[in-house]
Amino acid sequence: MRDRRWVLAALLWSVAGGTACGDDTVALLPEDSGTDHSVVATDGTAPDAPSDGGTDVDSAVPPDSGDAAAIPPRLLLSYNGQTQSEVVAFGLQTKAVDGRYTFDDYLGGAYVGPTAPWVLEESTDVVGRLDPQTPWVVDSSWSVALSDLTDAGYAQPYSDPTAVVVGAGTTAYVFRYNRNLVAILDTSKNVDGGTPAGSIDLSSEIQTGGDGYVQPVAGVYVAAQQRVYALLGNIDRFDVVDDGYDLLCTSSTPTIIAIDTTSNSLVDLNGAAPGHGWPLVGYSPVFGPGAIAYDPLTSADGGASGRLLVLEAGCYTATSDGGAGALVKREIESIDLGTGQATELLDLTSSPFPTSLTYVDAHHAVVQLDTAYTWDPTTTTLGPAIPNAPEAFAWDGEGHLLGVSGVYGSDGGMTGYAVVSVAVADGGVTQLGSNPFLLTNGFVGGAALWPAP
Numbered sequence: 001m002r003d004r005r006w007v008l009a010a011l012l013w014s015v016a017g018g019t020a021c022g023d024d025t026v027a028l029l030p031e032d033s034g035t036d037h038s039v040v041a042t043d044g045t046a047p048d049a050p051s052d053g054g055t056d057v058d059s060a061v062p063p064d065s066g067d068a069a070a071i072p073p074r075l076l077l078s079y080n081g082q083t084q085s086e087v088v089a090f091g092l093q094t095k096a097v098d099g100r101y102t103f104d105d106y107l108g109g110a111y112v113g114p115t116a117p118w119v120l121e122e123s124t125d126v127v128g129r130l131d132p133q134t135p136w137v138v139d140s141s142w143s144v145a146l147s148d149l150t151d152a153g154y155a156q157p158y159s160d161p162t163a164v165v166v167g168a169g170t171t172a173y174v175f176r177y178n179r180n181l182v183a184i185l186d187t188s189k190n191v192d193g194g195t196p197a198g199s200i201d202l203s204s205e206i207q208t209g210g211d212g213y214v215q216p217v218a219g220v221y222v223a224a225q226q227r228v229y230a231l232l233g234n235i236d237r238f239d240v241v242d243d244g245y246d247l248l249c250t251s252s253t254p255t256i257i258a259i260d261t262t263s264n265s266l267v268d269l270n271g272a273a274p275g276h277g278w279p280l281v282g283y284s285p286v287f288g289p290g291a292i293a294y295d296p297l298t299s300a301d302g303g304a305s306g307r308l309l310v311l312e313a314g315c316y317t318a319t320s321d322g323g324a325g326a327l328v329k330r331e332i333e334s335i336d337l338g339t340g341q342a343t344e345l346l347d348l349t350s351s352p353f354p355t356s357l358t359y360v361d362a363h364h365a366v367v368q369l370d371t372a373y374t375w376d377p378t379t380t381t382l383g384p385a386i387p388n389a390p391e392a393f394a395w396d397g398e399g400h401l402l403g404v405s406g407v408y409g410s411d412g413g414m415t416g417y418a419v420v421s422v423a424v425a426d427g428g429v430t431q432l433g434s435n436p437f438l439l440t441n442g443f444v445g446g447a448a449l450w451p452a453p
Contacts, residue, residue: 290356
């Protein structure tokens with residue numbers, strides 16, 4: 001199976017090529033990437049962080065975060081090159097690159113939490129917390145390699161940290177796609193290359209139809225329940241058609257598990273059934289924070305626990321000769337947190353490959369396929385495409401998608417990117433800045449808004 005990110009890269013470049021033929025080409029401004037404030041470090045460490053266990057800080061707020069209302073809004077743009085990656089902090093007030101963090105890893109990028117943004121350096125097993133006021137400076141870092149490499153299934157040499165979910169107080173949970181332990185971080189101390197405070201073993205959730213790993217792809221914290229809900233892919237990465245990356249359906253299913261954040265233990269959601277989680281009805285959840293969203297709608301049992309929305313890419317039924325048959329289980333499903341019942345909500349079987357779900361409110365969401373589409377989560381029908389949608393974007397809370405779009409020369413070739421704001425209502429484009437990236441020969445890893453709306 002091809003590396004998941006290079007598959008996504010091919011999809012993104014395909015989208016870029018399609019954009020060149022449309023009417024939404026963005027004019028290239030003179031190259032001006034703004035001031036480069038990088039240079040804290042390229043190895044995921046903070047130069048001034050203590051190495052002796054750290055200094056205690058306020059338990060609820062990261063050090064030096066200041067008044068959240070005073071934090072300048074910035075679009076954190078990730079770019080993955082062949083040997084290095086960068087996180088670019090583009091200022092929405094300055095309309096320029098306010099700072100840049102470059103690290104030696106071909107995978108990774110920014111991940112926004114409730115109290116601070118993070119950088120995930122995936123193939124080097126580094127998780128760094130970015131300073132809230134200057135989110136190109138790592139103020140604390142951890143190595144999450146742990147020691148749970150096994151010979152089971154699809155063992156990679158790196159654990160691939162893919163999500164940091166912050167619970168109450170000073171505890172954060174790092175989900176690692178290539179391993180079955182969840183790393184627990186104590187964020188009350190500033191550390192330089194610190195080690196996790198503990199771990200949670202998910203090996204009880206392995207299914208016989210999988211590849212020996214549970215593949216956590218994303219998670220959300222529901223404060224009212226003091227639980228972190230995590231989405232486990234449970235696919236078999238070896239069971240693919242001859243092209244090397246289209247998954248065949250297996251007997252395994254994705255699941256939702258819950259961590260009790262008061263005890264750092266798994267909650268038994270399914271009673272006498274195997275494992276601890278709720279089985280889902282789709283297959284192959286997409287990768288990253290756009291895989292799952294919490295919707296606080298009233299549950300079917302009358303409680304106020306709400307539901308989860310999960311986006312899945314689906315799988316192919318196998319033909320008698322081992323080839324790919326029909327595509328099935330590509331959908332958005334709803335999981336009622338009161339009953340655990342999973343239900344297909346939006347059938348995407350006839351749609352292009354999905355990449356993200358952005359939840360706005362009970363009646364508004366954005367689904368990214370070949371382009372971005374509006375969707376009312378109370379309905380079973382996808383809404384219209386958003387004209388001129390960026391290739392990677394974040395919702396700004398005010399009716400716009402902020403992100404990057406490809407820029408093309410007179411010969412139709414791609415020459416770079418522009419930072420844009422696109423109105424969801426009519427597709428109107430406002431260019432905010434020119435190409436923010438210094439790296440080339442790679443692909444855009446994602447966009448996130450800090451502070452989150």
